[in-house]
Amino acid sequence: MKTAVIVFPGSNCDRDALVALETLAPTPPQRIWHKETSLPADLDFVVVPGGFSYGDYLRCGAMAGNSPIIAELKRFAEKGGYILGICNGFQILTETGLLPGALLRNAALNFVCRNERLIPVNTDSAYTRGYAATSEITIPVAHHDGNYFADAETLERLEGESRVAFRYADNPNGSANDIAGILSENGRVLGMMPHPERAIGGHEGGADGRALFEGVVNSMATA
Numbered sequence: 001m002k003t004a005v006i007v008f009p010g011s012n013c014d015r016d017a018l019v020a021l022e023t024l025a026p027t028p029p030q031r032i033w034h035k036e037t038s039l040p041a042d043l044d045f046v047v048v049p050g051g052f053s054y055g056d057y058l059r060c061g062a063m064a065g066n067s068p069i070i071a072e073l074k075r076f077a078e079k080g081g082y083i084l085g086i087c088n089g090f091q092i093l094t095e096t097g098l099l100p101g102a103l104l105r106n107a108a109l110n111f112v113c114r115n116e117r118l119i120p121v122n123t124d125s126a127y128t129r130g131y132a133a134t135s136e137i138t139i140p141v142a143h144h145d146g147n148y149f150a151d152a153e154t155l156e157r158l159e160g161e162s163r164v165a166f167r168y169a170d171n172p173n174g175s176a177n178d179i180a181g182i183l184s185e186n187g188r189v190l191g192m193m194p195h196p197e198r199a200i201g202g203h204e205g206g207a208d209g210r211a212l213f214e215g216v217v218n219s220m221a222t223a
């Protein structure tokens, strides 16, 4: 099983994502610089990490969304690859069109950095299978542009197709329908603002992110 983390100028959660994969995946992850134009041929799972790519200029994720690696990331998604976009990674995935909607400035115009309680909504995906449907989990957030927006038709489609992966119990940013994370149509691309890689049971004070990585790793092992 091969995993990788893509690194952009201004990424700052790539190390945490690498440690999560080193801890929970069977083989060591690769770091891939955004200027690369290819991904390893037999890659299974890519993390697009959080941070402030290109200093959040223009819009968060807009410039990274035009990096050379993105065309290859789209091909990887088309082939059914697993992609997890965390925070700035989620912003990048919406900018590239790999996930619908956009992340706007937080409704209160603040930077929120704290633990949030999340409700796993769809517990059938590779990423969310490890969570009980009625449970609440605690995962940290750290962002100023996490206010998920999509038009009414898109929201209806996401809800109707069970593509809301997580909702906030106590919405910190104004996101439509309290959405904290969404899945692609095939369920293999997940974008979420909270940081599961900061809650894998090391020194961070929580372990609720662990099941997410274990879930996707197990899905690939049994595929």
Ligand SMILES: NC(=O)CC[C@H](N)C(=O)O
Pocket (backbone or CB within 6 Å): 013, 049, 050, 051, 052, 053, 056, 060, 086, 087, 088, 089, 142, 143, 144, 145, 146
């Ligand atoms: N932690 C992060 O990935 C930050 C995301 C983004 N740059 C924001 O502040 O909205």
